[in-house]
Amino acid sequence: MRTLCGMADSFIYLVSRMGVTGTTGSLSPDLPALIRRVKGLSGNVPVAVGFGISTRQQYLAVTSVADGAVIGSQVITILNDAPAGKGAQAVEELCTKITQRKVEMGASALEYLISSAETVDSVTTASIAEDDATVTDEPGRFGVFGGQYAPEALRTCLAELEAGFQAARDNPTFWEEFRSYYPYMGRPSSLHFAERLTAHAGGANIWLKREDLNHTGSHKINNALGQILIARRLGKTEIIAETGAGQHGVATATVCAKFGLKCTIYMGAEDVRRQALNVFRIRLLGATVVPVESGSRTLRDAVNEAFRAWITRLDTTHYIIGSAIGPHPFPTMVRTFQGVIGNETKAQMADLGKKVDAVVACVGGGSNAVGMLCPFSQDSSVQLFGVEAAGDGLDSGPGRHSATLSGGSIGVLHGVRTYILQDQHGQIESTHSISAGLDYPGVGPELAYWKECNRAKFLSATDAQALQGFRLLSELEGIIPALETSHAVWGALEIAKKLGPGSNLVLCLSGRGDKDVQTVAEVLPKLGEEIGWDLRF
Ligand SMILES: *Cc1c(COP(=O)(O)O)cnc(C)c1O
Secondary structure (H helix, E strand, O other): OOHHHOOOOOOEEEOOOOEEOOOOOOOOOHHHHHHHHHHHHOOOOOEEEOOOOOEEEHHHHOOOOOOOEEEOOHHHHHHHHHOOOOOOHHHHHHEEEHHHOOOOOOOOHHHHHHOOOOOOHHHHHHHHHHHHHOOOOOOOEEEOOOOOOOOHHHHHHHHHHHHHHHHHOHHHHHHHHHOHHHHHHHOOOEEEOOOOHHHHHHOOEEEEOOOOOOOOHHHHHHHHHHHHHHHHOOOOOOEEEEOOOOOOHHHHHHHHHOOOOEEEEEHHHHHHHHOOHHHHHHHHOOOOOEOOOOOOOOHHHHHHHHHHHHOOOOOEEEEOOOOOOOOOHHHHHHHHHHHHHHHHHHHHHHHOOOOOEEEEEOOOHHHHHHHHHHHHHOOOOOOEEEEEEOOOOHHHOOOOOOOOEEEEEEEOOOOOOEEEOOOOOOOOEOOOOOOOOOOOEOHHHHHHHHHHOOEEEEEEEEEEHHHHHHHHHHHOOOOOEOOHHHHHHHHHHHHHHHOOOOOOOEEEEEEEEHHHHHHEEEEEEEEHHOOOOOOOO
C-alpha cells in the first residue's frame, strides 16, 4: 500500500470489496478509516472508491467519505442490455439517475460528468505546475515526464533491471565487454561531409553520422546489444521484443542468435503483412514471430502484447524494448546505449577540428534522437532538433500523422508519462506515416522534457517531404536512406538554410533504405507527382 500510494500522482482507485454491502447500500464501517490511511500514505491524493456500486444510495454513501465513486460493471451491464445504438443514451440516463445532475442539451456525457470539476486542460496544467519542482530529481523522471506507471506485478522485475543496469553502467568491465562487440556491430560508425547536399541546401555544412552502416542496417543494434548483455548478467535465458517495421526485431533476433538465447518477437498482424521481408529475416535468424491480432494490429498493440507476455515469465525472460519509451529504467537505459551515436560524433568532429552548431535526428519513439542529442544537451552552443512524421500533414486530422510532440498532449502510455496522441477522452489515436518505424503514438520522456523547457526544437515532415529527403540523399550523396531517416534529411535541409554558411550541422543517418524500396515504388505514382519525381520508363 505504501509503494502504490507513493507512485500515485493523479488519483487512487480504492477497490473496496467491503466498501458497500450489495443491495442494502450501507457502508462498511471500516471504509472511512481505510480512506484516511490511504490519504495519509499518499500525501492526500484524491481517493475514488469502487466495487459493486450501482445505485444512488450507494453513490451517496461512498461520496460522503471519498472524493469519488467508480462505477464499472453496472455500466457494462447497461451497455449489454441496451438495444443496438442506444448504449450511450442508456449510460447517460444511468449517470443522471445516480448523480441527479441533468445533462444539458448538446453537452456530451463526458463534459457533463466533469462539468462540476475543472476542465481536463486546466487539471493537466495545474498538476504540471505543482509537480515540476518536486519530481525532477527522482530517478527516471525528466521534469514531469517519465516515471514508472506499471502494474504491481512488474515492479519487482523493473527494480531488478534498474539495479542490474546501474551496476553495469558503473562498471568499466561492462563497457569493455560492450566495446569488444564493436567489430561485430561495425562501430565506430563513420562520419563524413555531405558535399553535394550542402551545396544544394546553400547553408550550413551538413555532416552525416552513418548509423546506416551498422550491422543489420540501423542504430537499433546499439541498444539490442547493450540490453542483451544486461539480460545475461541478470541470468535471463529468454528474450522477447516488439517490433514495428521489423528493424528492432531483426536487431534483437541477431544478438539472440549471437549469444544463443531463445527469442520471441511480437509484431502487429498488419505489420507482419507489410514487412514480410523483415519477418522472414527474423525467422532466418532462428527467432519466432508472434503476429498480434488485437487493436489496430500495429506497433502499439505489439508493445501491449510484449508487456503482457513478459509478466507471465519474468523469472527467465528479459524484454528488450526497442525505443526510448516504456517505464523507468527503459528510457534511461536505451538512451545510455544509443548515446554512443552522439559521443562518437562529438569526438569525430573534435578530431576534424570542427565545432558542432546543430544536431538533427528523426523521431519515432525517440531512440536515435535521444542518442544523438543527449551528449550535446549540456552544451548550450549546440542547437538540438528532432523531426517527426507529419504523414498527410498535421492538419489532416487525427489518425493521419504520427507527430506526437508537435500534435499531441500529455498523458500516460506504455508505463511512461510523456506526450501522446490521444483524443479528448484520453483514448489513443491511430497514427499514420509512410515510414513504419515512426508510426507510434508516444515518444521518449526526455524528448518531451526538452520540448517543454525549449532545449530542443521539433519539426515535422510530411510523407511527401520525407520522399523528397529520400530522393535528395540518394541522388546527391549516393546513399539510399531509410524512410524514417528521410524525414530528418528534409528537416536538416531546412535547418541548414537557416543556420547559414560556415556553421556545422550533423545529421543522424539512422538507417539504410533497402527495406523501403518496395514502399517507395508503391507510393511514387501518388506522391511522386506532388514533388515532381517520375521514375516510369
Ligand atoms: C526504428 C527506426 C527509427 C525510429 O525509432 P527511434 O526510436 O525514434 O529512433 C528511425 N530510423 C530507423 C532507421 C529505424 O529503424
